[in-house]
Amino acid sequence: MIRTLATLLGAVIVLGTLIVAICAPLLAPHDPFVQDLSLRMVPPAWMEGGTTAHLLGTDQLGRDYLSRLIAGARISMLIGIATVMLSGAIGTTLGVLGGYFGGWVDDVVMFVITCRLAIPVILVALSVVSLLGSSLTLVVMTLGLLLWDRFAVVARTTAMQVRTLDYIAAARAAGCSRAYILVREVLPNIRHHLVVVATLEMALAILLEAALSFLGLGVPAPLPSWGLMISEAKDYMYFTPWVIMVPGVALFVLVLGINLLGDGLRDRLGAARDA
């Protein structure tokens, strides 16, 4: 019962954020980029000195926090989804090939996975962004090229289990091509494991983007990335702690929602426990 509720809560959070992200320009009460230096650091409406014109207050440049939060949802969701699509494609391809063919193919795949795990993700991502200049596309590309390891591991293990099953033997006996077997027989039967990995990786990608932006080498200002908002606000947090609470809570709630949804899917779909 509690688990179902938790999954439902996760689904509501993720779907809600997705809708907000898609409709961001329609929902934002103000322009997220317009500064009003006469209205800096206005506290949220429920605190002393807050106004209903700025429900969540304004930042250090007088930009409406709620509007920036809404625009930031779009960035986070975009990063999460695009990164997972890229890393999922890379990891699944590698893992399925290794797991299905075994032998030297598997040795190569395992070697590539081991190398990838030895690379410090944050450090390499920071260097790439610093060298090539920060942009949304670059962050997605970098994270996508780095975060495929779990996809590969899970796709490999599950493909290995699937390849010994009867329907694969049947397809082989029927003369299906290797490509057909991989795409039409193996992939659909390991899909549910990969969906669970996708939620985990999406959460990780969103957290990493926030961390990169927080360190000043992720999404470039003035884009309202939640991580960047926390970074810009942290100089003021000693006097007005709410400035880091607003974007921080948003980030926490979204990642929590994705994780709850992923956990629920794992239980429901009976995916591997270590996925």
Next chain:
Amino acid sequence: MLTFIARRVVLALCVAMTVLTISFALTRLSGDLAVSIAGAGATAEDVATIRRAYGLDRPLPVQFVDWVRSAASGDLGRSYLYHEQAAALIRERLPVTLTLGLTGLAVALLTAIPFGILSAMHEGAPIDRALGLVAVIGQAMPSFWLGLLLIIWFGLKLGWLPVSGADDWQGYVLPGIVLAFSAIPALLRLTRGGMIDALSSDYVRTARAKGLSRASIVLKHALRNAAMPVVAVAAVQLGFMLGGSIVIEAVFALHGVGYLAWESISKNDFPVVQAVVLFLAVIYIALTLLADVLNAVLDPRLRTG
């Protein structure tokens, strides 16, 4: 056993070579490193001077072979910024990062193992579910944000602990907790899973039948078997923690290897970046190798792999 270790060592060396190549390629990504070093507003002449001074005018393969050769002999290049050996800079900063990493690991293990055991002993009960939920919540905490919250609360509101720097042990408490946070959920699940398997095994049933006390069964019989994968993962986690401590070192202004890397990245000091990437990778590779060998020593069934 020796063959197993030899195979693993060769594999580790191959991985290290690959990472070496990648860390070299990484700094050449921008196309022209000399332009990046010179920074904005440099004249063509400045760029040419820098290119000659750092040997960047030589063909790439020559530069690569040179970098591999000196890296193998322990020379990881010189910092553009400090005019010091990158290896010396890392050595200087290492104690801070190592202290932080080990503190984080200790906090993580001391939290995850008892709660994992508790969870396993009450599998399916409210306490088990509650702990599972706490783990999910912990996983969703952005580490840098958690760090800032702890600074506000313990450093400012309560005034118990310093908010930045590491003059004494107190400076490591908050960052250690934040670092541990990221590792606790995985270690907790692993302990719980291992304990559940162990508690339902034949030898535990035998121990029960012999009338041994509950504490003795759980701690002496079950935990010994469940601890093995936890130890292995803990070694790997330490590798991840050392790499991931960059964010936490930045938040708490701890001048460790991560901070050095961040500084070097923002200031285009690429020999240091290259060196730190390689250094962290080698530590990770060594820890994984250690975990593999340790596991094989403890469990002969794994030696065939």
